[in-house]
Amino acid sequence: MNRARLWSFQYRYAPYLFVTPFIVLFLVFLLYPLGRSFMLSFYQTIGPRHQKFIGLGNYWFLLQDRLFWAALGNTAMYVIGFVGLQIPAALGLAMLLNSKLVLGRSFFRFAFFSTHLVGSVFVAVLFSQLLSPRHGLLNMALSWLLQTPIEINWLGEPRLAMVSVLFASLWLSIGFGMIYFLAALQAVDRDLYEAAMVDGAGKWSQFWNVTLPGIRPVLVFMVVVGTIGAFQLFELPFVLFQQSAGPNNSALTIVMYLFMTGFQVRDLGLASAIGWSLVLVIFLIALVQVRISGVTREG
């Protein structure tokens, strides 16, 4: 092979060589497991050694499974609460810490973001102590405020269980959302605010007509990503309720149910069906969100 042909060969095939590691890893660790789990969802299984093709049997079972519906309901409630509270709280905080009137903004930005650095498991351990019935900080604060002994079992009462999870996950994630909104707010053209002021727009009008349109792509991103992440809730309730589904299944989420089915009962077929059902739910909801927001229509 002469030098010119060698260069030509390199020129043609070098790009393929460079992308090969990614392609191999993608195929082995992502595409194959996805395909395999999709196939498994049509089988009744006891590990890979015992498999029986049952078509849509696993999906049909799930349609009639009260635990699956309970998990879906709990997760949906959590998603609504999480996205509905996280986005306004993070945006509000970002606007506050974007204001030049606030002293020590850098410190507060870091302080609010720092909760995100500790991770879900740590937060779950922390909140299990904060919400403890007799000596938890929250009950002690309520007792002090109301001047009467308060013993609310935050993690034991079915109605309060998911509220406690929501409380913990908001504490964990509001600061994270704030960082995205801060970046978006700082990218809004200052001239637009000046023009609005010249036109006589008040603070609310500026927020509604300048700020919100200016940060809309980030807002949509936060809603979609927040929704997807919230549907995948697992480790926080799993640790908070000590590997159980909480009182009266009130903290059972879809991914927890998937884990219990796959690794405790060891039914990988049904667990795969739960996983693919979750994919479908997330896909449909994200599609609706993107359509409603109109973000895809923009150039």
Place this chain on the structure above:
Amino acid sequence: MSFHLGKPILAMLLIVGGSGAAVLLRPPPRSGDLVVWVFAMSHAESLRGDGSPNQPPTLIEQYQQRTGQRVEVKLINNNALNLRLMSIFDRLDRDEVSGETPDLATIEIGSVGRYFRPPVQDVGFLPLNEYLKRSGYMDRIVPPRLATWSKRGVIFGVPHDVHPVTITYRKDLFDEADINLASAQTWPEFQDLCLAFQAYWHERGHPHRYAIELPFAASDYLVCMLLQRHINLIDDEDRIYMAEPIVAETLAYYVRLVSGRRRIGATPTPGTNMWMRDLDRGDICAFITADWRATYLKNLPNLAGKLAMMPLPRFEPTDAPTATWGGTMIGIPRTARDPDEAWRLIEFFYFSPEGLAARQRVTKILPPVRDFWNDPLYNEPDPFYGGQRVGQLFVELGDQIPTRYVTPYTTMAIAQLSQVLTAAVEYHRARGDSGLEEHCQQLLNDAAQDLQRRIDFGRIDE
């Protein structure tokens, strides 16, 4: 020195390069002739010692001196151990994986059910019935304890323990209230004494002082009460007993212990071993205690001399005065390199005087071999419990433990019972005693039906 991407990137590259080189150049871990996987630190320490100097030879050193076989004990997180072992058991061609299979593995009672899901001939552990018969240990181990680790009569594990259950209580606080809790023979008598105890302390400015740990949203102790009455939620043939009237009756009774005007039970502070703090503070003054819990309590030296222990009260004279809570087995994977050698190791660890001595250095939990119960250690007064012979109490109860079965659906059944319990407590709070037992029965019927549906769906013909 200059680097065109900047110093932070250079520093990160150096760290990555250095740590990568260290990992690559690290000498491979020395592997033993026999490998044992354990999930609990106490199990590991009883086999390989705690590393402190001037200790007698460890159990694995003694085994090596005796046989020349080197034993490696690997301490692995419980979840990781189960995932790794199940993935080994699930490989299509078992011969291919024998190299990474441990020779012995310990499994916790909450995890063992999943191993019993395949047909008996495909359970990943080796049947031990023949080994146990041949060695004579079949008759020397407490029989109900073997049932826990069996499927359809085939024994897959040797029990590590018996774990009889008692009640440990703050004798100092009960004495101050002039109440002799140990005199209670039945649960209703126990409840009456506890109510008197609470009334005494509530009047004296302790509104958060409860008599006993009984959570209203978790069914562990309800399961203990049912075991006392010889009821398993599911037996080893996958028959469901959840909807039996005796379960509804026990459930309704338990609900009255944790809610309403005759409430005596409280939920402990969440978190690992936080219950001990409740006992220490006198927030909850009695705890259901298996022998492993009694060992933990000794980590609180200021409770020394303040505690006493009693058998469980009964509902009926035919009930057991104890139950069993928790447990561990040791088993031989079918793909182990030399099952006979692995069995000899089990014999040395679990059935030899050396094994007993090593266990006693770490914990006083009762071994499952009855012959060992004559050891003076289990008969001496315990100063921590005010001189009470708590070891002797565990020995007396050890022979009376009810049979406990574990199946792949036991975890699910216990979870369902917890849900039923929570719903029944909500009913009781809203409507009181009226119609409680009927409501409990209805809830249990629904749960049993749902469980049956799951079992039927997951069944693969054997």
